[in-house]
Amino acid sequence: MLATWTLLSVLTLPTVCDEASARTSDGNDSNVVWIQAERVIVRPGVELENAAVLIEDGIIVAVGADVEAPDNARILKGGVVCAGFVDPWSSLQVDAGSVDNQNLEPGSRTVDALDPFSRPDQRSEALAGGVTAVRAQAGSSSFIGGIGAVVQNDPGTDSVILIEDACLATSIGVTRHGRVNDVFDRVAEVERLVGQVEKGAAYRDALAKYEQELADWQKAIDEKTKELEDDFKKAKKKRDKDVADAEEKGKEHKDKKYKEDKKPKKPRYDPTIELLGRVADGELPLVVEAHRVPEIRNLLERTEDLSRLRLVLAGATQSEHMAEALVERHVPVMIWPAPEASGRDEYDGFDLGLAGRLADEGVEVLLGSGGGPHARDLRYLAALAVSHGLDRDAALHAITLGPARAFDVADRVGSVERGRDGDVLVFDGDPLDTTSTLQFVLSRGRVVE
Amino acid sequence: MKRTLNLTVPLLAAFTLASAGATIASAGSATDDKLVVEAGKIITQAGDPIEDGVIVIENGRIVAIGKADDVEKPWDAPVVGGPDFVAFPGFVEAHTSNGLDRANENLDVAPFLDIKDSIDPVAFYFEDCLRYGVTTVNVQHGANCVIGAQGMIVRPTGMTVDAMTVRPSFGLKMSTGPKQGKSRATQMQALRDAFNELRMYLAELVEEERDERGHAEREALFQGRELEGEEAEGREMGGTAWKVDGLELIPRGAIDEKQAPLLDIVEGKRTCFVQCAGAVDVPHALELARQNGFLARTVLVISTDCWRAADRIAEAGVPVILEGGLVDVRRNPVTGEEEETFVPEVLAAAGVRFALSSENPAQRSLWYQAAMAVGHGLARDAALDAVTRVPAEILGLAHEVGSLEVGKLGNVVLFSGDPLSVTSWVEHVVVEGDEVYSRADDVRNKQLLDGTQPQGTTGGVAEQPGDASKSDEEEGK
């Protein structure tokens, strides 16, 4: 079987190549791409040798050693195939004014600030570095950063938004306008944040209670109304008109009062509180940038009762002291492994071995480019973390499947599996080996030229 | 039958002669609301130009236009113009925030304000309009807002706002480009909040009415609004994107005047001018309009940067008004080279209807914008349309202005040569049958040319008369 297939491929490949190259010399309009590689990393820890990936109309339709190339496919050959990188901490494509804005509210949305028209050079550099999707976030050092979005880095002017409300981002105790907070301020910020989330949770509870009460009340009204109607019918039958009328009027009067007095009041709608309620219920993860032990500890303690809250810790310079608690609470940690971590006060004491040590303790580590517009360096940052002790598979996970899962887009990106979007990278060597070259980048199934 | 006719005829003759004499003395004012305009060439913007043509205007409207031989001139109408002039329809300024006391309100959301309270009839801008042949002006709130005031269409002549009014309470201004102090994220949030608040307010009104707890009418009376006629009736909510059921229970006049203009927008009853500071703001503006049902009434006011979103605009089918110049000049962030894009060409190629505007860095008026557009490669017809017919359509005045045709308003500009030549001057301007401008009498124009200070003004070497008002005007923009 294999022999026949190999023979077939030897016979057909040249002509197919000719056709394919003739076709692609016309332009990159082939919707079918077949990639063959020595190693296909389906997801970190799951690899196939000498396998192929078939992508049709932007979706991965098959992955395996026995996947054949259709006649009209564009053929790519490479060393290692892996999923396109997902940068979980970026402001690529976000309008600069919104990134610097310190006055954002929970309801502010990063999608409103996405600018597909400016700095296409930054986006194409990111693609050239293998970053095919980012979590774009406005308000990089704002107490509340607003709602982030996961955006696919499709060349062309459209921002392909995978998920509009990917998370709510906040930051505690970071340097703002050059001002460094003391520990009391920082802990107070945690209180403020948790207080808001609790308000949201309370709203949710109140809403649920209201719905219940409303149903009960409506039921009672219906019963009462039916009762009155029956009475009236009886009265009519009895032709005791005057008495019935008087009774009726009296009852209506009581009814009205009953309605007015007893109708449950809907909790006042506030879009912000509603949003915080959704966060409290775990519909959106809450990304908190916090660096030092006091606020991290306080954050974990204060949110213990919010059992459905999904936390993601970012920055996390001193977090290894809390590793156990983070593991217990299933809190992923997003690190920016920059060689010179920004010089800001909160990064004091940062060292590149942090990611490795956290991973060793069992913490799920995510790696990001630190909230700036330069996503292109992500691969090198990951390699840097590996060289300081982070396990290779964990590093690859940290820039592919980890972010995808944390922000609920794992059904679309983050791994090379059937049904996912065709965001695929082809290297001539290991992706985390800095001497490897990125041969091909596919974004949504199209090769980026 | 009495024989008084014999006496009335000579009386009538005497009267007419006297009034004719009066018109000769005050050349150009219309008696009996009649005016004849003569020109060596009439560019009608509605067909071929007419050589040696005549336009007859009665009661403010054109009643006849054609070659002198073919048109009967009323014997009792004063005549403006002559064979040396070229007649052209008055230009239509599609959108401006000039001529206002202050163009921008502090409040983020202020649809209840009306620009008529801010128009300054003696502002230098309106004088300039006449000087450069602009006879219809759409004045709107400035760009520094989330939702601004209601605007109006005026003629640039008259000593009171009432005298200037052509269409009161026309249009509403919004901006997706961020207001000062806001970023794009917070700007869009504020816009969305405004519409959400409207929706919640209406829903609350209806709910209260259904629960017999309504006090909207009481509130209206408290605000000083009597509910009469149409105002006292409730109507089902119009609108193509979202509706609030049961609005027919509420008398229209009882709806809070702060929210009513926005309701007009959602129901598609009012034109909405949405300012886009950059290409990034265009998709947001279109999306907002779609979500709230006013895309069909949307006009985008775009900067030169927005050419990059031309395809989106074409797809949505909305017209645009181009401000800030004709050419987008950008430096390539990688190479440092300057790149220039002629925006009207991009818009025309994409199929977007556009009007030009005199809001540009050099503040040059519409004739110059059209001329420069031709210089950059736009066809002459398209350039002239962009300052006459297209803005007339955008303002819903296509049947009134934008070309010289029978039935339209008698807004005529007489040039000393081709309207788009730099050596031509506007010599006379007729607005609705009244000659309101003559260059020979324009003292400020004389000053512009040779520096002669207008009589009765003082000023040193550096200070020029009218400086104070000019600088205030600039501040208010």
Add this chain to the structure above:
Amino acid sequence: MKNPDSPMMNLTKTRRPSLALLALAVAAAPTTAMANDDDGRWVISADAVYTAAGDVLEGGTVVVADGKIVAVGPGGSGNVLEVAAVTPGFVDLAVRIDTDAYSVEQSTEASFTSSIDDSLDLFSYRWKRALASGVTTALATPSDMNVIGGLCTVLKTGGAPTLEARTLVSGAALRACLGPQPSAGNQAPRLGPAATFYYRRPTTRMGVEWVFRKSFYDAINAKRFGLDVASEDAAQNAVALRVIDGELPIIVKTQATQDVRTAIYLKEEFGIPRMILDDAVEAWKEPELLRRSGVAVVLPPAPKDGRVRDDYANDNYFLALESAATLKELGVLVALSGHGSSDPESRIANQAGFAMRGGMSFEDALAAVTINPAKMMGVDDRVGSIEVGKDADLVLWNGTPFEPTSAIIGVLLNGELVVDPRPAE
């Protein structure tokens, strides 16, 4: 019917790539035609050739070879260009390129010997911008933070980015500035010693005039009393004396009326033969002085409402639109300028249009952007008009020049087509 498996079929397959090559070759044909452009031979025929040398040629032809105009009239061989109109390349004495703080030596208010050559950035995108707007020859001047700014250079705006390739005349004029600008930033010490060297004269207009007068006064006295020793003053004085002798023209920025007067009084006091007033917004207010003084005038771009704002004096000056025409009537040599602006309205070709709007004739407006500034700088033997033997610096139009409805579609510099009017293939 060919057998699909026959070798012929395979040949067909392989021939396809060569067809592609052929296609490439065809596509390259214009490039090979472009290779012809390198020999620099052009025959430009136009509905009107405006020579700025006294005549307008209807249906004329300009023949270019080896960077020069070799014929004005029919005949000649080369690549053919057909356009509506041709004018000489524009000469702008106020392009204002490279006029940042580093272009002028501010440690002294009178730096006679500094040369703009030492600070020019020939790679700046602004040269390309000037060239695309039709300016082929420009005067590079230091910014006006000094009373005496230094020596200016006349150079072409395109070509190889070296001073050798571009310069026409190095040190073609001396730059000076009267008015409030040079004193802005200087302070008088009030309480205590001076903190920086900006605590110095001049702090007022009077001070500016004082620095000017003292510099020339010292130069004359040094010569008269033989005080010229080998010192840095000697070099300064030498330049000043060249100005007084008329060998070196002095170009003085004079925006306000009082600055115009001051400049002319200084000219008469020191007997300076060649003086050019630059940015002379209010020159129109002193017709008699101008007529008798023999100065030349360069006017700035005309603002729409006539007002030019001076940020240093917190003041407004007024430029009457008829200025250019009026000055011409007075017999003053007038030039227009564009100030290197990216704003299309401010470009020098549009300024000629506005001068016409203010009453100037077409010929005079053309002269004001071509031969007049060339004469002021003494380079009219090489540039400024379309005459046999002059540099082939030409501007090609698609309509009547200077009208806003016309566009510059082509520019030749030294016989090289730097802006191509032909439609792209």
